Amino acid sequence: MSGTAGYLGAMASISAEDVPALYEGAKFYSPAVGDAGRSSVTSWLAGLLERNGPVPLMRVESVAPDTQCVAVCVLGSGSAMADLPPAGDEFVLAVRQIERLQKVRFGAVYPLAAATISALVPVVTAAQLGVPLLDADGMGRTFALIHHTAMHLAGVSPTPLVAVGPTGESVLVEVLSGPRADRMLRANVDTVGGWAALAAYPVDAGTLRRAALPGTMSRITNVGRVLLETTDPEALVTRLGAITGCRRVARGRIAELEHLSRQNDVTIPAHPSSLVVEETGGLGRQLRIELRSEIVAVFADGALIAGAPDLMCLLDVSRGALATLDSLEPGDLIDVLVTPADAVWYSPEGMEMVGLASHGIPLEHPRRR
Amino acid sequence: MSAPTIGVSLRPERAYAAVVHGATAVPVEPVAPARNDADGVIAAAVAEARRAAPQGADAVTVDIAPVLLDALLRPDSEIPPVAVVRVVPRAATDPVLAQSPAAAVERRVAGRWTVGGGHDLLGNELRPLDRPGLARIAAELAATGIRHVAVVAAGSQARPAHEREVADAIQAAVPGARISVASDYGGQGLTAREATVVLDCALTPLAERLLDRCERTLARLPGDVRLRVARGDGGYSTPSRIRVTPVMAFGATDALELCGAAHLAGLDDCRVLLDRDGSPAAGEVRHRLAVVRLAEQPQLGTELVVPTAALTPEPPGSRGGDVPVIRAPHDQRLLACVGAAIARPASWLDEVAFIESADELERVRRDAEERATAMVMANGAAPGTTHIAEISTVAVPYSPSGTVRIRVRVAGAPDDTPAGR
Amino acid sequence: MRARPSTSPITLGELARIRPLAGAELHLADPARTVEQVVLAETFDRLRHCLPHELVVLHDEAATGGWSLAAALHLAWERNLSAVVVSRTVAGASSAALAERLAMSLIVVEDDPIEVALQLAGQVSAPAAARAQRQARIAELLAEQTGIRGVLGVLNRELQGVPVALVVGEVVVAGQAAALAERPQARQIEVEVHAAGERSAARLVAAAPVPGPAGVDQVASLLRLARPSLQAAWARSRLDAAARAAHEQAAFGLLRRLGDGEAPSWTAELGWQVGLHNRAVWLAPERPEGEPSEEVTYLIRASWQRGHGGWPLIAEGDGWISWHSGPDADDVAALRRALTGFRDSAVAHRLVVGVGRAHEGVGGLMRSVAEARLAAHVAREAGAGSVQWFDQVGAAAALAWLPTTEIAQVADLTLAELMAAKDRAPLVQTVLAVLDAGGSLSQASKQLGVHRNTVLARLARARQLGLTYDEPGQRLALHVLCYALTTLWSRSRSGSEPSPP
Structure with a gap:
């Protein structure tokens, strides 16, 4: 299936030159939102990669099983994010809050859904935190709700999760069953401006080996290159x-x-x-x-x-x-x-x-x- | 047959013109010692139109886009410095996010300030306006001596209150300031909206000079020939409208060339291949209007919220399509002139609305159509000649259920009555 | 073909004529398609188990939006169902387009689908009852009609695909002429409509396609159902028509006496238009036989006014006058259409038609009437059904109108020598040709097809016999005389035996 096909030409790192391909490929896996915020988000990411250097892209199998990992994504609408661009620290703030709560230090970031802008923000977060990015995600595309993930099917809880809005306001959610988290979050997302930076599914890399979809970041970059070629x-x-x-x-x-x-x-x-x-x-x-x-x-x-x-x-x-x-x-x-x-x-x-x-x-x- | 019309393309190096009368399009070349600048070419074109028909031309549509672009891209051009005031809940923490991604835009920005405030896309306030901060910034701005100010507030398309208050405060602090506000343009995306108002501010003096000059030339010539200005979407507007919103004239040339080529080929619907730096680039014409969209301007490196004909690089070999393809055979400068001469008054509207029922959708659509129609009449269309050229309403993905994006494009016919002049 | 109540399955066309489907938005691919059972489908699973010739009413899960209707239409097409019935809230323009593409009948209803399904189920399980219900409804509709056109309108609406006409003799008085056309897969059904004291009986004729949406026996019983209404309407309209004819005749006489000037306001009350460009039409019997009977006038009126209800028809002398007024003197499209529509009736009644030129005002109308009358005389030469426009005949019409018999009697007295000559006919013909040609011998010889010398010789002999055609003072009188004689002789030659129509 496509899961293995995507592993063709797996990459070792993501640099500023890969950003346009990453953006286009991410659009293929979720053609939801137009390009209103394109130049803003791509130049933000490219600027970070130029200043901080390329982000290592690692297979889940090649990081130590006890490495603590966290998923990030954009919750809400891409048009809202285009209209109210991030101040820039939202994703890091979200991750740090979970770290403080769980008293851990995350050693890697992974995309909750490797598609649309949500495929770019994990790279941003990894660059800002100075940690590697995992070449795996929870959806292999996008679905509507945050528990629509392979991790959820594998029994990993999405919480504790933190959402930080462009207003700088944040919400911490802890639930007993995954599907309730999305319902609790939606109203908050509307209140903070239509989108929020989400950090969720804190889990060790060993669990992710069986719970995440592998190779999906390499795949979207390859798809993006094709789309830019002709x-x-x-x-x-x-x-x-x-x-x-x-x-x-x-x-x-x-x-x-x-x-x-x-x-x-x-x-x-x-x-x-x-x-x-x-x-x-x-x-x-x-x-x-x-x-x-x-x-x-x-x-x-x-x-x-x-x-x-x-x-x-x-x-x-x-x-x-x-x-x-x-x-x-x-x-x-x-x-x-x-x-x-x-x-x-x-x-x-x-x-x-x-x-x-x-x-x-x-x-x-x-x-x- | 109706009166001939004149299309003029102002380029940095010289001006070009064509006279279109019915099916014929005649390029105009001033004979020495007449000059080939705007004055000389317009005079030659008006004379040529009199030869084509005794009553002469009734209008000149001028494309000023190439001169505007040239001034923007040339570092030594006399473009005034612009101050940018963003109204958002929080100032950017990343230097890249704090500025425009487009170097050509950022080069014109002499100072940036952020005022706390802003709304979401549906008009809900995200943060009260920071009035003490605004007072401080207005004073700072006045001290810089910058007289051109671009103001963009998050969500001002839905609720312009914060943006207006900021503009009023700056106007009070900087008497005579030329202020552009993003809510005048609607559209999506803070970056694109900001770039639009920055260009609007920066291009105002140049656009005024160009239009003054054209109007003076026409006033000296015999007959009552009106001046019109081509818009980015290939339509035209009145000089008075373009003086206050010069960015509307930006990027008009692509759309004009597409329409000009289709007109010369006698086609209402077609795909046109234009030459762009030696490679073919394609655009489309539907119902005699250039297909336009909000896309990144290749020479700028950012999107704007005014639509233009986004050309696509055409790969070698033909592609499967159900419309005829024409390879622009003519001098492309002539195409732009023909496209300008046949241009019609046009308007475009792009908004977000919230609906809960099919009836409400219908009401929202009708409302948008009516406003776009009022706009096209302000741009010079005769009452009763307007028609909705395109309308689309799409659900905004990952937004609250009922959020729709509405785009309306209206075209009309020229108002030839004395009152319309 | 009477009596036996039909128990054959009811068709979509029939169902569509009675409640609850009457008034629904219909996209019927085939009205003749039978419906054997009605299924209320709440789920797609139920749809998948439908049998051919069933009509399915969508409901609940199976009717949740455009996609569900599209999927249902596809399933219905796969399973060869008769039709899909769905609520208005689900169907859009694209649904109708898809139904048409799949040739699947789609019916969009306003009412609750469950209610509709129950009613349809009753109708389908007892087709005879459903048909009786339909007949009762039609009887009600027919009873409401007061005019012939109204009755025929109801019949043609109710019997879609089955044209119905009211015919007197061979003339279609009302309804659709297609009812008389011979078609391979249609059966003609006739019902006589007797009226008291009628000479010619009218018939209702229907052409029912076989096989078709409505059975032959049903069509016949519907026609019989219409008979009483039709007889009443027929009598009433005869009465009305006679009164109206007298009224119009008197009014036209008054108008004629007014001479030139504004059209009086009462013309408008009669529905007449005078004052714009008036172009008159004269309908005349090919062979005048004195004033026509009221009954004939009625029939002529019926066929002339079919589709042109507002046009006047006034009996005058041995013919009828009508006219058309319009803002544009050269616009004769409406008139041409009327004349084309009248052609068959003109042939059937052995009429000819003359058309005058367009003139303004009351005086202009009278002038056009005179021209139309002259043109009609010329039209007689071409036989029944022919139409002559005064614009085309001009002065020839004036000559045709001359009392040739009386002029010929003058010739008997004044040109006795010529009239006694055996070769009088070629002599008169030759003189006429020379005068017609303005004195040119070569043109005359060409027209007559004889040598120029022959023409010369005949002219010399004619002069000897008293036809002094070259004396200017006599030329006009002799020209008219020659014309009259030529016309008279040629008519008696060809007209001694009336040619069949």
Whole structure:
């Protein structure tokens, strides 16, 4: 599966030159947010890597099993973060609070979700703390809630966790069961400005060897390099297919955007909406792409052809670049790409947590049929 | 047939013009001893238009973007220093986050201050405005002698109260200051919004000089020829609007060249390949309007919140598409002139709103459409000629359920009535 | 074909005509598709177990948004169901597009889907009852109609895909002419509509496609259902029409006496338009037989006013006057459409049509009427159904209007020698040709197809016999005379035996 494919060309460190590729690749694994904050966050990271030197990127197996590790990510919306950029110390403050609480010193940082801006902030944090970054993460993409992780499936608790907002305010959460943490956090995230720096899942490296998805940071950098190499959509699809296992299921023009198109479950961010796409070649099918914060399902003439936990993203054919969900417009010509997610998500436990049914679509997954 | 129109492209080295009358587009070349600067070229173009039709041209649309860009990138240009005041809950702790990621923007910044305050995207206050801090900063700023001030507050698109209060305080402390506030532009992203107001401040004197000169030239010439200014999205606005928001004229050339090429090819929808430093770069035209988006300006190194035609490097070999592809065969300076001559009044709006039902979405959309329509009329469109060229509403990912981003683009036809002049 | 109540499965088309589906938004791929059972599907699992020809009503989990409808349409297509019924809250424009793409019938309802499903289930399990219910509803609708058009409108609406027309003789008086067209897969059904004291019986004709959404026996029973309403409407409109015809005739006489000037306000009350550019039409029998009967006037009115209800029709002499007013004198599109629509009736009633030029005002209208009348005389030469525009015939129309018989009698008295000659016909014809050609012998010889010398010889003989065509004072009189004689002789030659239509 893609987990092993991603280990092709694993890297030993991340330097300022890798930042553009890291950013693009992170977008492939979560095409949620546009580029409004791109230059701000990439120059912040590049500046840190130039001043503090490259961040070592280590396989989980190559750090001592008793090394204490902590996951970081951006909680909330990337557009909120673009509009209210970090002061710069939020992630370190969050990590330090857990250190004080647990009276430990973290020897490594790892991404909670190696996708979107959440793939860049662990590098920032590692550079600021002067510790290595682990080449592994909890999702291999992004899911909506913070317990949607391989660590949670492996029995690792997300708490104690700390969220620090751009206002400098923070919240510490300790819960008895993982799924309650997200519910307690959401209201706080809105209060501190729509996003927060999250430090969570403090755990030793030995546990992470079986609980995290390996190689995911190297993978997004490789994907990013492909995306920066060419804007020819044909070449892109072929090359991306070779390293991620993705395939193009259709090409078409966006005809319509529908909102509140499914029953709304307010515990999950972003309301359901849909994209109606007229296939331009092939059978001229009508595609229906169901969105939440990510693409959750693709129907062709009413037949389900892909769905969560598959990773689905859109390639803007005329620009030869990824289309982000907040910048779609009727008339855009897009390729619909489907990539298999990490195998753990197709297990019964994984499917129950992040599968189609969790989005209110009670249909059997096409990979199961 | 309606009157001929004139498109003028002001470049650092000289000016170019074309007269478009119906399907014909004629390049204009001043004959020596006439000069090939703005005055000479506009005079030659007005004369050429009279030859094309006895009534002569009724408008000149001028693209000032190349001169603006050149002045920004040239270290020795006479661009005034700009002070930046950010209104955010906390000052940046990292030097990179404290400044603009774009060197061309940062070079114009002579001083930076942060005032505690700001709102979130939905208008909730994140921190009360730090009024003692503001008073201190206003006094410091006045002492520097800087007269151009850019103010950007977090969340001012949703609630501009803090931004306005800061602007008022600075105006009081620095009489005669030229202040640009980010809430005039809406848009997303503090970096992009800040870069937009910095450029706006920095370009004001230059834009005024250029437009004054064009208007003086036209006043000397026979006939009643109006001046219009091309916008980044390929539409046009009035000189008085561009004087107060010069950044709207920034980056117009790409969109004009796309529209000019499509016009000469007689196509409403197409993909256009332009030459950019020897390599092909592609853009699209849909319904006779250039496809524009908010993208990083390659020469600046940052995004702005005014849309431009984002060109994409075209890889060798054709790509699968369902629209015709045209390789711009003409002198691209002529394309920009043709694009300017056929430009229409335009407006664009990009906002975040919160909806709880389909009815509310409909109301929010209608409201945005009405405001964008009012804007396009202010930019010179005749009442009744406006139409919604594009509208999209998308759910903002990872935001509270019901948060939508709305973008509206409206185009119109010129107002030829005496009242519209 | 009567009586036996149909127990064949009910069709989608039939269901769509009765509550609760009547009034729903219909996207029917095939109205003739039968419905054997109704299923209320709450889950996709239930949908997966549906059988062909079932109609499925989506509910609950199976109706949670656009995607669920798209998935349901796909499943319905896979399982060959008859139709999918869904609540309005779920369906969007793209759903209808997908239904069309999959050729799956989609019905969007406002009411509670459970309620709809229950009612449909009842209708499908007892088709005869459902049909009776439908007939009762149609009877009610028919009873509300007071005009022939209204009755035909109800029939054509209710019998979608089955054109119905009211026919007198071969003329379609109301409804859709397609009912008479011979089609391979349609069966014609006729019901006579008798009215007291009628000479010609009217018939209701329907062309029911076989197989079609409505059974032949159902169509027949519907037509019979319409008969009483139609007879009443027929009688009433005859009465109304007779009164109106008399009223209009009197009004037009008054208008004519007014001469030139503003159109009086009462013209508007009659629905007439006068004052703009008026172009008159004269409908005349190919062969005048005196004043037409009221009944004929009624029929002509019915067919002339089909689709042009506002146009006047005034019986005058042996024909009928109508006219069209418009802001643009050259815009004859509406008139051409009316004439094309009237063609079959004109042939059936053996009428010809003359059209005047457009003139302004009341005086202009009268002038156009005169021109139309002249043009109609020319049209007679081309036989029944032909149309002649005065714009095209001009003075030739004036000549055609001459009382040729009387002029010929003058010739008998004044040109006795010529009239006694055996070769009088070619002589008169030659003189006419020379006069028509303005005295040019070569043109005349070309037109007659004889040698120039022959023309010369005939002219010399004609002069000897008294046809002194070269005397300026006599030229006009002789030209008219020659025309009259030529016309008379040619008519008696070709007109001795009326040619069949």
